[in-house]
Amino acid sequence: MFEARGTRRFLAVAAALAFCLGPYLLVPLLSLTNNWRFPHLLPTDWQAQHWSHFLTGSAMVDSIGISLLISLLVCAVATPLGFLAARYVAYHPRREQLLITAYAPYVFSPVILATVLLYLYLKLDLVGSMLGVLAAQIMFAAGFALIFFVPFWNDHKRRLEELVYTLGGNRRQAFTQVLLPLFREPLLICAFQTFLISWTQYGTTLLIGAGKVQTLPLKVYDFVAEANPQYAAMAATLLILPPALLIWFNRKLALISSQEPL
């Protein structure tokens, strides 16, 4: 009914494509140029060898490794935790009241939360450690995972589970042979999302990590703050590449499972 047609549609699609792809093209482009300064409209000097200096000389490999390790661990803990906790919330008579507890870590500003959490983390001797950063990031990721899975635990799943018990199966069989295969796609999608939540986390890592846990988002900001756009662009390229690949894969899975959002 309201669909654009002809030239208008072509122009609108082109503009939308430029808008969506712009950052993903500009950031790698900036990382490959040298001295692309005002007032030059186009890059004048291309330098790919900066990448090898960058990867070897600025502790980037360490940052990539730390970011990957933290994100994978957050994903590995938060996804199953949210998956199981969501079942309890979804089938509870006071579902809405319990769900509001999950929204607290999910919607609050990570930086403001980290500010009020810092005392507790100091007492637990977690500040400036990878364990502390992990614990803080799991809070947000698990909150997301719980909210994500609640709509999936519906009457249909419950009846299937009860059918297993009726047929003489136990809880373990219900989970491993019925529920886990049914939840395969949502579990993968949620795992990607929790990975992304951790991968892009900045404020919490900055405060709880106390500058000792140098993840990629921290590196990007450091390079921007020290007016080094080329290094910032290289770090940003490394930061956006895995999410771009994951979102593409995630979309393929989402098309398969196509669950209704909020």
Place this chain on the structure above:
Amino acid sequence: MNNPRRDPSFWAFALFVLVAVLPIAVGLVYAAAYSFGTVGLLRQGFTFDFWTATLTRSEIWFSLLNSAYVATLTLALTWMVALPVSLSLRRPLEQGALGTAVYLPLALPMTVAAFVVFQMFTGSGLLARPFAALGLIDSPQAFMPLIHDPASIGVIVAFLLITIPYFSLLLRWFYRAEAVEELCRLTLTLGGTRRDCWRRVAWPILWQRGQVHTMLWWISVFGAYEIPLLLGKQSPQMVSVLTMRKFQMFDLQQKPVAFIAALIYSVLVAAVLTLVFRRAGKQGRLGV
């Protein structure tokens, strides 16, 4: 099977409360106690002094107002762009290059969005260069300020890079899920006009379905940190930036200000969240 203690999901929820909810509660209680002078290095017995001193200064109120302004304008502009995009490009958003590309901004870290806008919008940025090539400006200083600017244009544009694709997808999804196309055809069959379809059918349905997401995003933008840290003005700062700055200052007297800002923010967010739940509950839709 009904004993909750034998149910792994009960223990998972208990663990979730322990690792995710309890620390927040403890943190907020500590922040409140600190702000009332009962704990911490500035402990002097229960007092309203810190609250009085903070609330009578304009800094915190301007900061909250600035955050609300940025969040509200971002969401208003998002709707103004995403709604026509979702309606006029429904098919391209589902298939082809745009069908995949539109998901990419959803994975754009806020730090990178801020960096991109910084590269585009500074006086010597990419946006200023065509103006220089056309002879309209002769130096970076002559370009209009779009970064650290009074109207927070750079901050809002950085948020729009993420929110517009998100809402375009969301509204397209609602359009299909609520069968708006069929309802509009029915409106035309019953003698209504295209304007009626828009005003009485499409807009009310999409607006009602999108309200909960709008409020959640409003909370997210209101408390955002990375983008205003890099692109925002120095005064008034957005509430997250102000809280972090006060917290990290060497002057210990500023710590209660940080905690009070965090507590006011928490109360505001809790209020909006309650509103979200009431609306989502009415619609029977809770979850992501």
